[in-house]
Amino acid sequence: MSERTLDILVLAGGESTERDVSLTSAKAVVRTLLQGGHRVVVMDALDGRRLRLKDDGFVDDDGRPVVSSGKSSPTALPMNGSALAARLAEAKAAGIEVVFSALHGGAGENGRMQALLEMLQIPYTGSPMAASAVAMNKDISKRVMQTLGIPTADWKRYDRLPGQAVDDVVRAFTEAHLPLPQVVKPADGGSTVGLTLVESDDQMPEAVRTALAVSNSIIAEVYFPGREITVAVLDGQALPPVEIKPSHTLYDYTCKYTKGKSQYICPAEIDAAIVQQLSRDAVRFYETIGCRGYARIDFIVASIDDYICLELNTLPGMTELSLFPMAAKAAGIDFGRLLQRLCLLGLERK
Ligand SMILES: Nc1ncnc2c1ncn2[C@@H]1O[C@H](COP(=O)(O)OP(=O)(O)O)[C@@H](O)[C@H]1O
Ligand SMILES: [Mg+2]
Incomplete structure (x- = not known):
């Protein structure tokens, strides 16, 4: 693997109901990329404002803390596309080589941001516009699963x-x-x-x-009862599966983002035949819709011939405790290497 350091712009925040989650992912990503010797600038995808890390959060150029959406008010904030495009073009002119998207949900994950970056000819991490749009739409995704013979709940x-x-x-x-x-x-x-x-x-x-x-x-x-198993796919290869044991019936917001509210087992202690089957489904789904770089595919498993696929996430959580980095670690890829690999994969597609 190349030791080359890169000029990276990390996109953070944005307009979606998952703004807070994105800011958390971005914190971990920025810290780790800086430790790896990369040159990093951070931009709020809401309005193109430059951000920097201060203490345990981000502040803007004037030192003001960034506004979070608050998980209790899931109303999307309006995103300023023209300001964002102008700031991204400036960043490109200033020598940014690749955008690392730490966005989750909304325009950051549904293909709109990917389309903007493609039009500006800025290389970026993760899946292109079309794969992002398909994966973000659970109805269309489930139709794709059906055509591939991947089980999905009615x-x-x-x-x-x-x-x-x-x-x-x-x-x-x-x-x-x-x-x-x-x-x-x-x-x-x-x-x-x-x-x-x-x-x-x-x-x-x-x-x-x-x-x-x-x-x-x-x-x-x-509703399909069973064990929640997620399969991370990195550059078209399935990583060891992770089992999620939420403390609530559903793997809800609290269980996802509160330490100790879920137990994670990686590699999942499940039958090798199931691992093989889920990995095959995950990679086929990933390839069929045209994912790139990485994705995480969620399943619920009752037994080898009784399981469902829930969804494919094109921008999975990226804190050091998140599921994708956990799976990568089990495959011997630490967080810093993982982020560098994703950036290099993004650059390759230029
Ligand atoms: N059909 C289902 N059967 C059982 N659990 C489900 C089902 N749909 C969702 N869940 C639970 O809710 C969580 C979130 O659902 P998911 O479809 O992945 O939506 P999101 O995009 O919000 O993650 C799942 O991880 C699982 O715990
Ligand atoms: Mg999910």
Whole structure:
């Protein structure tokens, strides 16, 4: 592996419901890249503002702490595309070689940011626009899984039209006659924001309302009990799987981001045949939609012939405690090496 140091711009924050998660990933990424001797600048994807690390957080050029969205208010903040494009072009002119995207959710993960970087001809880490857009849409992703023969839970998607009542959506879900329990969630969300486990019909209206607060496109999916196993794919190769043992029924926001609220076992203690099957599915899904660099594919497993794929994450969490770095470590790749590898893979595609 090359020891070459790079000029890297880390994109952080952004407009999505996962802004806070992104700022956390970015902190770990920036610290580790700096330790690796790389030259790093940080930009808030919300408005192109330069950020720098101070104590345990980011501040802007005037020393003001960056504003977080607060996980209790999942309303997306408006992103300033023209300011962002101008700042990115300036960074390119100043010698930035590659953008490391530490964004999660929204425009950072659904292909829009990737499209902007492609138009500006700035190399970046991770998957291109089309793969990002497909992976971010749970309905389309599940259709791809079906064509590949990758098992996925039955579901119904509903797109609310402007002004349409919550009751219309509830009726559409009821008329789909899917068995309970179900999981109601935004079709294009992440980090379990807006997601509810529905165990009886009377819980449906509130669940629909919660998901609609995040997106007008939502899905109701049949709940599948089992062990949560995630497979990280690095440059087309599956890494050792991780088992997640959340302390709540669902692997929710608290379990994802509070230390001690979930147990992680890596490599997962599961049958080798299951590992092989999930790894094969994960790589096929990754390749079919055209992912690049890395992705993390989430499964729920009851047994070798009874499991489902939940989703593919094109921008998985990247703190040192996150699942992707954990899987990489089990494969002998430390966090610094992993980040460098992702940057070099991004550069190769120039
Ligand atoms: N159909 C399902 N059956 C069982 N658990 C589910 C189902 N859908 C979601 N979950 C639970 O909710 C978590 C988040 O769901 P997921 O579909 O991955 O959305 P997100 O994009 O928010 O991560 C999963 O990790 C799992 O714990
Ligand atoms: Mg998930």
